[in-house]
Amino acid sequence: MGTSAFEYYKANHDQFLTGLTDLLKIPSISTLPEHKPDIRRAAEFIAGELRGMGFDGVELIEGGEDRHPLVYGEWMKAPGKPTLLIYGHYDVQPPDPLDEWKSPPFEPDVRDQNIYARGAVDDKGQTYLLMKAVEGCLKGEGQLPINVKFLIEGEEEMGGEHIEAYVRQAPDRLKCSAALICDTEMFAPELPTLTTGLRGLVYTELEARGAGHDLHSGMYGGAAPNPFQAVAEMIVNLKGPNGKIRIPGFYKRVTKPSAKELAAWKRLPFNEKNFMKKEMEATALVGEKGPSVLQRLWARPTLEVHGIRGGFTGEGAKTVIPAVATAKISMRLVPEMDPKEVIKQYTAYVKKITPKGIATKVRVLSQAPASVVSTENRFIEAAAEAMEQVFKKKTVYMRSGGSIPIAGLFHEILGVPVVMMGFGLPDDNLHAPNEKFYLPNFYRGIEAVGKYLALLGQ
DSSP: OOSHHHHHHHHTHHHHHHHHHHHHTSOOBTTOGGGHHHHHHHHHHHHHHHHHHTOEEEEEEOOOTTOOOEEEEEEOOOTTSOEEEEEEEOOBOOOOOGGGOSSOTTSOEEETTEEESTTTTTTHHHHHHHHHHHHHHHHHHSSOSSEEEEEEESOGGGTOHHHHHHHHHOTTTTOOSEEEEOOOBOSBTTBOEEEEEEOEEEEEEEEEEOSSSOEEHHHHTTTSOOHHHHHHHHHHHHBOTTSOBOSTTTTTTOOOOOHHHHHHHHTSOOOHHHIIIIISOOSOOOSOSSSOHHHHHHTSOEEEEEEEEESOOSSSOOOEEOSEEEEEEEEEEOTTOOHHHHHHHHHHHHHHHOOTTOEEEEEEEEEEOOEEOOSOSHHHHHHHHHHHHHHSSOOEEEEESSOOHHHHHIIIIIOOOEEEEOOBOTTSOTTSTTOEEEHHHHHHHHHHHHHHHHHHHO
């Protein structure tokens, strides 16, 4: 690749920002049915971008009445060269609580070199930079140095059932040499980072049911089973105050990271006090004794409670014993742990610890295995080199405590390495109010991906 692509990148910062702003204005919240038209609008926006770049076979892949479309497009005019499958998602989380946003979540606002909006970094901004990197090659050079396929989904924030089904049914169409995902972050500002491992996930809803209907606590309290009390007791039984998960057999497949990987983590510029006070705004770090904080975040399984609902929570008083209480509970998994096995262990243990007079039901909302990729393959090495060239610092490797289910799926079904180049920062507030994307990283990300394509084409 010559200099024309990079001249195109430099000359089009304003156009890139305008396009990103237009995409961020679309409230494509996948979990809320009333935003289905917005989801469609965002998918068509992505498809229009791919067509404008000169991609072939651009289409919205439908998945049925309750599914959001995938966007696919390809450029396959580099015979003998590798094929890169590029993934992103155009759906976003709900923006609540709205009163904590300094500017409206779907009215993008640039402040202090950051663009603030829901989806700014997760994942519209990072998906858009992937498209602009490819566009720069095509507009500046007239061709790409490798073959490229895009597969962009609209259900990442609600489980990704459509894309999972599609990848399983169309592996030939998605055949590639490697996959590229840009939905992660850098370990610290100015420090180019590749993510080499992700935790898996089992997300459940636990329902506890007592009497056939809500009861007056004065007339029935002391005799009636209370589902809220039951849920509280079960949660305490699931995980102890020392951070240890009490589900029998839960840890049997958990392995320790290699000595080399642990040594690399120790060299990272990580300050526990800053992490606690500035990033989390918390007063203490909790969890298992023994493993370091980074080990607990990246290489140990967890169990967390996300919400409990039921009964009366309105203003004033209503002395009701609820008939039903539900809790959202998830487990993050590490490599070698099988989500299906964990679901069986969890369900069996919930049944065992269910209090007298209570009927429980476990619903699995989503599941995905953990994934780890070796740093010793050409696709990872080229990504590290590309980031190093742009950021002028040696690329570091980290794992992430989060889950990107598609990464494990690409590895399992397509049998290819998955490269996770991310340009977010730890303070970007993804899934929280005032989500942002640092614009210098947006522009450098475009350049880094452009250099990556060039290196793969050599």
